[in-house]
Amino acid sequence: MTEQWGIAELAAEFGVTTRTIRFYEDKGLISPERRGQRRVYHPRDKVRLQLIMRGKRLGFSLDEIQAMIDLYDADPSEVSQLQLFLDKLRQRKAQLLGQRDDIEMALDEIDRREKQCENLLNDKQSEPRQPKAGQQASG
Amino acid sequence: MTEQWGIAELAAEFGVTTRTIRFYEDKGLISPERRGQRRVYHPRDKVRLQLIMRGKRLGFSLDEIQAMIDLYDADPSEVSQLQLFLDKLRQRKAQLLGQRDDIEMALDEIDRREKQCENLLNDKQSEPRQPKAGQQASG
DNA sequence: ACGTTACTTTACGTAAACGTCAAGGTAAAG
DNA sequence: CTTTACCTTGACGTTTACGTAAAGTAACGT
Numbered sequence: 397m398t399e400q401w402g403i404a405e406l407a408a409e410f411g412v413t414t415r416t417i418r419f420y421e422d423k424g425l426i427s428p429e430r431r432g433q434r435r436v437y438h439p440r441d442k443v444r445l446q447l448i449m450r451g452k453r454l455g456f457s458l459d460e461i462q463a464m465i466d467l468y469d470a471d472p473s474e475v476s477q478l479q480l481f482l483d484k485l486r487q488r489k490a491q492l493l494g495q496r497d498d499i500e501m502a503l504d505e506i507d508r509r510e511k512q513c514e515n516l517l518n519d520k521q522s523e524p525r526q527p528k529a530g531q532q533a534s535g
Numbered sequence: 536m537t538e539q540w541g542i543a544e545l546a547a548e549f550g551v552t553t554r555t556i557r558f559y560e561d562k563g564l565i566s567p568e569r570r571g572q573r574r575v576y577h578p579r580d581k582v583r584l585q586l587i588m589r590g591k592r593l594g595f596s597l598d599e600i601q602a603m604i605d606l607y608d609a610d611p612s613e614v615s616q617l618q619l620f621l622d623k624l625r626q627r628k629a630q631l632l633g634q635r636d637d638i639e640m641a642l643d644e645i646d647r648r649e650k651q652c653e654n655l656l657n658d659k660q661s662e663p664r665q666p667k668a669g670q671q672a673s674g
Numbered sequence: 675a676c677g678t679t680a681c682t683t684t685a686c687g688t689a690a691a692c693g694t695c696a697a698g699g700t701a702a703a704g
Numbered sequence: 705c706t707t708t709a710c711c712t713t714g715a716c717g718t719t720t721a722c723g724t725a726a727a728g729t730a731a732c733g734t
Contacts, residue, residue, distance in 0.1 A: 404680070412722095414681085419722060432730075433682055450637045455594010457720070468644065472652075475659050482652045489645050496638050498589045499631050505607065506628050513611075513621045520614050543710070551692095553711085558692060572699075572712055596690075 400429075401437045410445055420448060423458050425465065454495065464488065539568075540576045549584055559587060562597050564604065593634065603627065 407414045420426050421435075426444045429436040444465065451461035467488065472481040546553045559565050560574075565583045568575040583604065590600035606627065611620045 402680075415724085416722065418682095423721095434730085435681085450641065453594070453634060453637050454641070455592070459720090464641075467648070475656070478652055478656055478659075482649065482656070485645055485649050485652065489642065489649070492638050492642050492645070495592060496635060496642075498592050499635050499638070502589065502593070502603075503628065503631050503635075506624055506631070509606070510621065510624050510628070513617055513624065517614065517617055517621070520617075541710080554694085555692065557713095562691095574711085598690090 399439050403428075403435050403437070406437050406442070406445065409442075410449060417445075420445075420458070423462065425458065425462055454492075538578050540581075542567075542574050542576070545576050545581070545584065548581075549588060556584075559584075559597070562601065564597065564601055593631075 401409075403414045403417055407417055410417075417426070421428070425448055426441050428441050429438065447465055447468070448458075448461055451464060456464070463484075467481070467484060470481060472478045540548075542553045542556055546556055549556075556565070560567065564587055565580050567580050568577065586604055586607070587597075587600055590603060595603070602623075606620070606623060609620060611617045
């Protein structure tokens with residue numbers, strides 16, 4: 397009985413405004429219980445919001461997030477639907493793998509720059525005056 | 536001399552419209568050579584566009600992409616700037632690592648659903664009639 | 675009864691990232 | 705010289721994802 401929250405609590409917990417949460421409801425991404433005219437949120441709604449937030453962090457549009465949530469919720473009984481469902485899953489997977497590759501590349505570049513900087517900082521701290529052409533490779 | 540392109544060529548190569556490329560120029564993300572009033576793009580502009588596209592695939596705003604490109608281009612000479620620069624690098628890194636975690640989670644979930652589907656498909660194909668409660672674990 | 679608090683709907687506003695004309699320049703080809 | 709292809713600069717339109725009032729309601733404390 398303790399696992400339910402008002403919209404303001406949820407908003408605070410997820411670091412968004414109540415407007416945002418209502419907007420997601422308008423879009424059909426969540427559908428909380430109604431007690432009178434008030435919205436009452438349950439754990440499943442929180443799970444939904446977690447999925448939404450993760451999707452947003454990964455740059456997906458709300459429509460895409462909607463589609464992904466549908467994928468999680470779906471329970472395809474017909475074989476033809478199952479095949480189609482599997483295809484969709486694999487598409488998302490491919491997209492995510494691509495994103496992961498992009499991230500790896502970006503991380504590699506950042507790591508290079510980071511080490512470059514650290515070296516520079518060490519050099520400057522150990523020798524505040526003469527720059528001294530050393531054997532530090534630059535590329 | 537062969538390494539230069541018109542805006543239409545570039546647009547075709549990157550799968551965007553010329554409007555998009557000009558928009559990025561307006562935003563200061565790229566600044567091609569001008570021959571007369573025409574834009575002429577060189578390899579470095581392609582590199583920029585690659586970075587932009589990667590940023591977009593990862594869900595960054597053009598402003599953020601701008602900042603990331605600045606990070607790549609910057610050559611901080613002052614120690615104070617260097618420290619600040621390093622901080623920015625590490626912030627980006629943290630963000631990217633977070634995104635990577637998100638992706639791993641999403642991939643895990645998809646993999647589970649995928650295997651679930653494959654099992655269902657196999658069951659249905661080997662036994663089109665009786666569902667027959669088998670020893671296939673479901674969770 | 676009255677005010678406060680927390681919520682509700684309705685509706686107009688806005689920033690980002692382009693799309694979509696409109697109107698024209700220019701260089702080579704016919 | 706005109707057509708054609710390709711480019712240019714505006715400038716207004718559109719979608720997404722909310723922000724921001726405005727005005728109303730429902731329970732709760734005093």
